[in-house]
Amino acid sequence: MSTATAAPVSKAIPQVGEPKATSKGDLMTLAIFIAVVLTAPIWAIPIGAGYPDLLQKFAIFGVFAIGFNILFGLTGYLSFGHAAFLGGGSYIAVWSFKLLGMNILPAVLFGTLFGGLFALAIGFVALRRSGIYFSILTLAFAQMSYNLAYSVLTPVTNGETGLRVLRDDPRIFDDKSGGYDGTLIGNLFGLEMTGYTAFYFCASVLIIAFYISQRIFRSPFGLMLRAIKNNQTRMKFTGLNTRPYALTAFVISGMYAGLAGSLMAVTDPLAGAERMQWTASGEVVLMTILGGTGTLLGPILGAVSIKYFENIFSAYNKSQLLDTFSFLPDSIAEPLVSVLGLFVGEGWHLTLGVLFMLIVIYLPGGLMEGARRVSAMLRKRKAEKTDASSGQTTPAE
Amino acid sequence: MGDVLKGVNRRGVLKGGAAVGGALAVPTIFTSNAWGYTNEPTGGxxxxxxxxxxxxxxxxxxxxxxxxxxxxxxxxxxxxxxxxxxxxxxxxxxxxxxxxxxxxxxxxxxxxxxxxxxxxxxxxxxxxxxxxxxxxxxxxxxxxxxxxxxxxxxxxxxxxxxxxxxxxxxxxxxxxxxxxNSYMSGAALGPVLKNAYGSDRVAYHLTADYNWGWTTEESVKDFTEQQGWQTAAAVRTPLGAGDFSQYITPVLNSGADVLILNHYGKDMVNSLTQAVQFGLRDKQVNGKDFAIVVPLYSRLMAQGAGENVKGIYGSTNWHxxxxxxxxxxxxxxxxxxxxxxxxxxxxxxxxxxxxxxxxxxxxxxxxxxxxxxxxxxxxxxxxxxxxxxxxxxxxxxxxDVLVVKGKENPTSKFDVLEVVEVTPRAKVEYDASIFGGELGEFNDGA
CATH class of the missing domain: 3.40.50.2300 (Response regulator)
Structure with missing residues (x-):
């Protein structure tokens, strides 16, 4: 496997900007990660992201990107069809609500399982090819799933309208006695999944997902996946069949996507076909590359930044821009606004494109490479300082 | 896969469990008081x-x-x-x-x-x-x-x-x-269509494939069939399809002499324009002039479809x-x-x-x-x-519901629809229970 996309990032793998792969360093990362995630409702307020819906999205897309990274970051197989697992997970979760009741545990469980099974089926076929052919195959499968969900399977998916939980659904485990028909909000044994409660549920799932991904990265299995990425042909020459490993990685990342999809249904019991569209598959690729492919934290960072910028830029409109630049004379403000207007509102994807290009050109390792460069620079400066003052070098850590 | 779990021990699991439990307990901090309601305005x-x-x-x-x-x-x-x-x-x-x-x-x-x-x-x-x-x-x-x-x-x-x-x-x-709603459109359009086109027509529906299209198709079908019309086929089209030619071609061979477009917005502009370009309106089927009906009309759409809306019937909420x-x-x-x-x-x-x-x-x-x-x-x-x-x-x-028709001689680019009949409220009323569903209780939120 040596696709053009995988080549530049493969160099970044061994020296990623996170603590060394010791169990102590890992524990530190995990502890800091948990602290940052749980305090999100506080630190997100100053940047205008401190409200449950967006924080839930951060966590959910974080899970999605972590899972994608297990496949793309470790094995180098670039899948363009992960949205199919995401959407599938959502549909299964909503069906679990409809049939079994509003408890979220079965929904999450079945959503994750379905993601895995679906990935097994698609991966079994698609992994017979590698490189661009693999990408195209996954894209084709995802697009097929999208069209099935959108128009062919309307009785199951409710097509364009979207699948929702209705009052007269069976929900066999819900207490509907005594005129009380139960709310149509997901709950965890009575704890309703709205607002910050839902965020903390998603955040807990994100932490567990992160921990599992960390274990995979550090395990011999993870090493095997990296070997597939570096030189699959050589692996085969040594007599090793790599496909089961790649398929396992594919299934795991499919389960992550199914999990993320079911979390979307948990926070909002509704599933629509647009979650399966190729744009959703492309988005997770962007998140992973933007954050740093093959790094542990990178994909989450990428997911958070894309969702954050989407929220900021797409909510802006021309009249707000005009207000912002009202201090300028009209002759300057109007052309300026008409140019900038292309980059906000529905045109925010243009902003994303520019951002993406800058990152890929100047920071091929994504935001994580940026962080590493900054910390290396600081460390160097610090070392120079201590050199100058005491003439004796101490290790930075 | 056993490799992955290496290093997971009982203590680790217990610690993790405690962390998750703690995480789930945090939201109680954010519980707001029970007497207010969602987003109660407090300032000016x-x-x-x-x-x-x-x-x-x-x-x-x-x-x-x-x-x-x-x-x-x-x-x-x-x-x-x-x-x-x-x-x-x-x-x-x-x-x-x-x-x-x-x-x-x-x-x-x-x-x-x-x-x-x-x-x-x-x-x-x-x-x-x-x-x-x-x-x-x-x-x-x-x-x-x-x-x-x-x-x-x-x-x-x-x-x-x-x-x-x-x-x-x-x-x-x-x-x-x-x-x-669709029911009122159907109730208002039925009699007008009968007067305009007679009672022995065969209709062909093209329907936007989501809940609005479905109920509009159902209501218009019901009310036109009450007038003696027949329905040849009802075909669902994806929302925002853009190109409707593949759906319009079969219409001519179906034996239908009326095309009912349960489309709205840009979909309606596209499907109507294409139907007219295919020459449907110049055709004679079953010895009658082919007709097109758009159950839900709006001035914006009529403007978008330009010349093509002339003489086409539909209903509207207001004009x-x-x-x-x-x-x-x-x-x-x-x-x-x-x-x-x-x-x-x-x-x-x-x-x-x-x-x-x-x-x-x-x-x-x-x-x-x-x-x-x-x-x-x-x-x-x-x-x-x-x-x-x-x-x-x-x-x-x-x-009251307005039945409108594309104007033959518009005086301006906004003057594209004319009101042909105002159907009184009594004729479009129905029993609230016929569609099922329940209102439930008002929710004031937190």
Whole structure:
């Protein structure tokens, strides 16, 4: 496997900007990660992201990107069809609500399982090819799933309208006695999944997902996946069949996507076909590359930044821009606004494109490479300082 | 896979469990007091959330809705000429905001996708503190957002949504609709179509594949079959398809002599234009001239389809050429501000904003249950549709329905529709229980 996309990032793998792969360093990362995630409702307020819906999205897309990274970051197989697992997970979760009741545990469980099974089926076929052919195959499968969900399977998916939980659904485990028909909000044994409660549920799932991904990265299995990425042909020459490993990685990342999809249904019991569209598959690729492919934290960072910028830029409109630049004379403000207007509102994807290009050109390792460069620079400066003052070098850590 | 679990021990699992337990306990900190209601306005202003499609197949309608809302906010705050506030039968609103609080607003883009619409509604409620959500130009979106508003405990004043489901099987206590629905369109169109085309016609439906298309197809089918028509086929087309040629070609071979386009927005503009380009209207089938019907018409669409709408029948909620005092006042102030007449989407959204403000004023509170009770069974006049009533059983407005036809000799680019009949309210009324569904209780939220 040596696709053009995988080549530049493969160099970044061994020296990623996170603590060394010791169990102590890992524990530190995990502890800091948990602290940052749980305090999100506080630190997100100053940047205008401190409200449950967006924080839930951060966590959910974080899970999605972590899972994608297990496949793309470790094995180098670039899948363009992960949205199919995401959407599938959502549909299964909503069906679990409809049939079994509003408890979220079965929904999450079945959503994750379905993601895995679906990935097994698609991966079994698609992994017979590698490189661009693999990408195209996954894209084709995802697009097929999208069209099935959108128009062919309307009785199951409710097509364009979207699948929702209705009052007269069976929900066999819900207490509907005594005129009380139960709310149509997901709950965890009575704890309703709205607002910050839902965020903390998603955040807990994100932490567990992160921990599992960390274990995979550090395990011999993870090493095997990296070997597939570096030189699959050589692996085969040594007599090793790599496909089961790649398929396992594919299934795991499919389960992550199914999990993320079911979390979307948990926070909002509704599933629509647009979650399966190729744009959703492309988005997770962007998140992973933007954050740093093959790094542990990178994909989450990428997911958070894309969702954050989407929220900021797409909510802006021309009249707000005009207000912002009202201090300028009209002759300057109007052309300026008409140019900038292309980059906000529905045109925010243009902003994303520019951002993406800058990152890929100047920071091929994504935001994580940026962080590493900054910390290396600081460390160097610090070392120079201590050199100058005491003439004796101490290790930075 | 056993490799992966290396290093996971009992102690680690216990620690992890404790961390997760702790994480789940944190939200109790954020529990708010139980006596208030969602986004209770405390300062000198109140925030309304305008959730309209700014992209996608209904973007034109959305842009017009937003214009109407901006105008309504201006009028509520005492700006402009007051528009329909002067002709409205209820005189509670005095141009000093709602209950003395200045009206402010935030906007969101529904993208005509249920997901995106709920997400933008959530943002407006959770982040921007909107007390009420209104707008939208699709029934799929309206039903999804209405369900969200019920859960969140805010009032939803539906924008342009024409499906029977919105106030039928998917109705919610916190949701209110001023716009008419597919059933009323069918009831009004049936007799007019019989007079125009006779009673031995065969219809072919092309239907937008979501809840609005489904109920419109059903209602129009029912009412035309009552007039003796037959239905050759009903074909579902994906929303926003763009190219309808593959769906139009089979029509000619089906033996049908009427094509019914259950499409709206850009879809209708495209499918109608293509049907006309295929020469359907010049054909003779079964010895009769081929006809096209568009059950839900709007001036924006008619304008988009240009020449092709001439002589085509449809129904509409409101049209700017109406000559009652309310309509005249609205067209005047809208025209002065934007330079062209408002569409029916703009009208219904403007009216919904005014009705909400008036209900708050009459209830003396923004509490959803109080506002809802003030709207239930409320009869009013002077808002462009003649005497109108918000029925308490399903939160649907009942009023006269307009049957319109594409004008043969338009005098301006806006003058594209003519009203051929005003079907009185009594003829389009139905029992609230026929579509099923339950309102449930008002939800005031946290």
């Amino acid at each position: 202003s109140v925030t309304l959330g305008f959730n309209v499609p700014q992209t996608g197949p209904y973007a034109d309608e959305g842009a017009d809705e937003l214009r109407a809302y901006e105008l309504a906010v201006e009028h509520l705050n005492g700006g402009g000429d007051g528009g329909m506030l002067g002709t409205f039968s209820s005189k509670e609103l005095g141009g000093n905001g709602i209950l003395g609080k200045k009206v402010e607003y935030v906007t969101g883009d529904t993208q005509t996708k249920s997901d995106a619409a709920r997400s933008s509604a959530k943002r407006m409620v959770e982040k921007d503190g909107a007390i009420m959500i209104t707008g939208g130009s699709s029934s799929g979106v309206a039903v999804a957002v209405q369900a969200y508003c019920q859960e969140a405990g805010v009032i939803f004043m539906a924008g342009l949504t024409h499906s029977n489901d919105t106030t039928g099987k998917d109705k919610r206590a916190n949701g209110f609709r001023h716009f008419f 700017w050429s109406l000559q009652d005092e309310g309509s005249k006042a609205f067209v005047k102030s809208f025209g002065q501000k934007y330079g062209f007449p408002p569409s029916q989407a703009a009208h219904t959204c403007y009216v919904q904003a005014i009705l909400y403000a008036d209900a708050c004023q009459r209830a003396g509170s923004f509490r959803p249950s109080a506002v809802g009770a003030a709207l239930e069974g409320f009869s009013f006049d002077g808002l462009g549709n003649g005497p109108t009533e918000y029925r308490a059983e399903d939160h649907q407005c009942f009023k």
